[in-house]
Amino acid sequence: MIHRYRFGWLFTMDGTPIQDATVTVEGDQIVSIEEAGIWPDVIDLRDWAVMPALVNAHTHLEFSNLDHPLGTEGMAFSQWIPEVIRYRQGFGENLAQEKALAIRAGLKQSAGFGVGVVGEIATLPLAEAAYDRSDVHVVSMLETLGLDPELIEQRKQQATEHADYRWSSSSVTSALSPHAPYSTSWELIDHCVALSQEYQLPLAMHLAESLEELELLESGTGPFRTILENMGLFRAADFPGGCKPANYIERLSSAYRAMVVHGNYLGEKGMEILHQHADTMTVCYCPRTHAFFHHPEHPIETLLADGIRVVLGTDSRSSNPDLNLWAEVQAVHQKFPDIAAEQLLTMVTSDAAFALGVEESFGSIEPGKRAIVSAFCIGQDSPDVLSQMLAGQPRLWDLGSGLDQLDVATA
Ligand SMILES: [Zn+2]
Structure with missing residues (x-):
């Protein structure tokens, strides 16, 4: 089945935006893009500006049924972590069931x-x-963590199985996620990096997120040590001191693709290594979660000036009120008005698709890619389309399904 759509503006993320463009779709794929073009069967959507479907680079969908973040805004990260553990434990034996419901709701x-x-x-x-029957493609990044030497082999095995997992749906792909320096042994991190290389899968790790994390790495002390001691998991050999996020970034740099999630406190050395590996490494900034913890200003502008890809994530509803990625774009736009609007778009499309290893199907509007887009109602003859988009809210359109299935209500 072929569908043709004529849009007021098309931001393909592959060259300059096109005013008055016709996109032809066959099945679930984009076949061609033309300027204007008179087709007898074209669907006229010239009130709309369209860009690739947004890519949320980092979230934890299992918290999507929370009404509001856990804890209180401005609390120490190390105090918030136990809140998360308590929340999950609160489900008892219903955890798997509740998790599936929350993931479905989050999608x-x-x-x-x-x-x-x-x-x-x-x-x-x-x-x-829970991933099935959703319009949203899921890059399932298995959280791998553990410091207990007795569990390491089992966790390594689980990560390997995930890397090799055969999903029943083509709308799910595998990826890896060693959790964070305070929770994950070097051996597990190295195993995930090796799997990333072997299976050519992206990897993401929470890193350089909090001052407490920095203290644990630097001197083996602080609130994280206390938490680990209370859980019976602290071993001085794991945290001998003299370590920085840069040491982890160095190790992750040999992965096929590695995304540093947060990167609030990268340090000069950390940025330098990211710069050296800018062809495979990205930093994921989660603006509203960053604000929730009252971290000092994120180094996004320095990273971008250094040629390092920055992508955006909502993180989860345990530290963010909702999963609205466009609100993250708006938050960056407000806080860093000097970052060009076009650059903001790459952070939630092409660069994010690259970070998640799905750039062959998503992240731009080109022949051969999936015909799924984000659409903004802007009216015709808009003087400043990008500003209107930044002030607006996109909806998701699966162009393969035809006009009847698109939400084109303009009110
Ligand atoms: Zn996270």
Whole structure:
């Protein structure tokens, strides 16, 4: 089945935006893009500006049924972590069931905000059925963590199985996520890096997120040490001191693709290594979660000036009120008005698709890619389309399904 759509503006993310463009779609793929073009069967959507479906580079969908973030705004990160553990434990034996419901809800919420791909940090047991029947492509990044030497082999095995997992749906792909320096042994991190190379899978790790993390790495002390001691997991050999996020970035740099999630406190050395590996490494900034913890200003502008890809994520609803990725774009635009609007678009499309290893199907509007887009109602003859988009809210359109299925209500 072929569908043709004529849009007021088309931001392909592959060259300059096109005013008055016709996109031809066959099945679920884009076939061609033409300027204007008179087709007898074209669907006229010239009130709309369209860009690739948004890509949320980092979230944890299992918290999507929370009404509001856990804890209180401005609390120390190390105090918030136990809140998360308590929340999950609160489900008792219903955890798997509740998790599946929250993931399903989170995918629906994402689609409602114009998001077509999510970098989802997945925990075991996998809620595979929850990923099905969704318009949203899921990059399932298995959270791998552990400091207990007795569990390391089992965790390594689980990561290997995930890398090699055969999903029943083509709208799910595998990826890896060693959790964070305070929770994950070097041996597990190295195993994930090796899997990333072997299977050519992207990897994401929470890193340089909090001052407490820095203290643990630097001197083996602080609130994280206390938490680990209380859980019976602290061993001085794991945290001998004299270590920095840069040491981890160096190790991750040999992965096929590596995304540093947060990167609030990268340090000069950390930035230098990221710069050296800018062809495979990205930094994921989660603006509203960053604000929730009252971190000092994110180094996004320095990273961009250094040629390092920055992508955006919502993180989860345990530290963010919703999964609205466009609200993250708006937050960056407000806080860093000097960052060009075009650059903001790459952070939630092409660069994010690259970070998640799905750039062959998503991240730009080109022949051969999936016909799924984010659409903004702008009216005709808009004087400043990008400003209107930044002030607006996109919806997700699967162009393969025809006009009847698109939400084209303008009110
Ligand atoms: Zn996270």
